[in-house]
Structure formats: C-alpha cells, structure tokens
Amino acid sequence: MIVIVDYGMGNIRSVEKALKRLGTDVVLSSDPSTIANAKKIILPGVGHFEKGMSNLKERNLIESLTAARNANVPMLGICLGMQLLTNKSEEATCNGLGFIDVDTVEFSITGKLKIPHMGWNTFDVKQEIPLIEGLDSTDSFYFAHSFHVDPKNAEKSTFGTTDYGYTFPSMIMNGSVMGVQFHPEKSHDSGLKLLNNFIENY
Numbered sequence: 001m002i003v004i005v006d007y008g009m010g011n012i013r014s015v016e017k018a019l020k021r022l023g024t025d026v027v028l029s030s031d032p033s034t035i036a037n038a039k040k041i042i043l044p045g046v047g048h049f050e051k052g053m054s055n056l057k058e059r060n061l062i063e064s065l066t067a068a069r070n071a072n073v074p075m076l077g078i079c080l081g082m083q084l085l086t087n088k089s090e091e092a093t094c095n096g097l098g099f100i101d102v103d104t105v106e107f108s109i110t111g112k113l114k115i116p117h118m119g120w121n122t123f124d125v126k127q128e129i130p131l132i133e134g135l136d137s138t139d140s141f142y143f144a145h146s147f148h149v150d151p152k153n154a155e156k157s158t159f160g161t162t163d164y165g166y167t168f169p170s171m172i173m174n175g176s177v178m179g180v181q182f183h184p185e186k187s188h189d190s191g192l193k194l195l196n197n198f199i200e201n202y
Helices: 012-021 032-036 049-058 062-070 080-084 188-201
Strands: 002-005 026-029 040-043 075-078 104-106 117-121 141-145 147-149 158-163 167-174 177-180
Touching: 002 012, 002 032, 012 026, 012 188, 026 032, 032 062, 040 062, 040 080, 040 188, 049 062, 049 080, 062 075, 075 080, 080 147, 080 177, 141 188, 147 167
Parallel strands: 002 026, 002 040, 040 075, 075 177
Antiparallel strands: 104 147, 117 141, 158 167, 167 177
C-alpha cells in the first residue's frame, strides 16, 4: 500500500485518484505511525516551502518521514514535496527535510519568459533509474512552480533536467528518496507511466 502524506498542502486528491486509476491500494494519512510504517510514501504539495515544513512539524510528521527514510522506504516527492526533501529554500527561513543534499532557489529569468513556470515541458535523462523506465525526452509533464533545485553541486543527485530559460534539475534522488518538480498526476499518460513505475519498480 502507498501512503500519501496529508499535511494540508493541496493536490492530494488528484494524486490519490491517479493511483487508484492504476489499480493500487492507497491511503491518505496524517498519522505519524501510519507514515513511519508505510511500504511506500508519496509527499505531494502545492504552496509555500515554510508553510509546508510548519505543517509537517505541527503534525509530528518530520520524525515519521525521517524514520521511513532511514528504513529505505521508497519515497516520492512531487512539486513542493520534492522541494521539501532538499536542505533549504530561498523561499523560507527554515530548513527542509534534508533527505537530498541540494538546495532550492528562486527562478532567475530575464526577458519574456514568465514566472511561475506553468504548463507543459519535457526532461532530459541524466541517469537511468527505474522511476523513469520507458520515459524519455518525447514525454511531456505539467509544471507549476517559481522555485527549483539549484544545479550547483546537484549533479550526483540529478537524474533528469528541464530547460526553462536555463537548465535546472527537475528530477532528483538520494537512495530510495526521489523527487520530481512536475505533477505526474496531471500529466496524462506520461505521468501515469511514472507513477506506475513507482508502484511496480520499488
């Protein structure tokens, strides 16, 4: 069973719906014990980094997520959920979970491109891992974000990059912990393929 972490930061129902469409057992939970003992975890999220970390702390979920990480439970962060896996963000004064040793920074773009980066975009594979089996640069995913992982010192953690004004890491990992900046639950067949890989390959 996959546990979707419910910490009050949006889009959990669409993730749940996508997973159920794939025929997998899934539960939404904010219970620390349920999350600490999960077989697989998805940490979704939309909104502000500091609010996300505050909500996790208020619900006593940081310890549960850390216990799951230490037990090598497969964990997938989506959008804000991915950013919370990093050390810190320019959006906040607090630290992130620090499960992946990279930082989150604000887009720095001049010219006609708009921030937030919203809409369909692709990725380039930097490392082949089971999460993206059968996916490549022909697949499009839905993005909606104003911050991204800092490419500085992120090469070892990055398994996919995306270009929007410049190249940034859009897929990161550390062991059993993975994160994607886009929304697979909103990305039609390509997104469902990625989620199914998470179900089947971990």
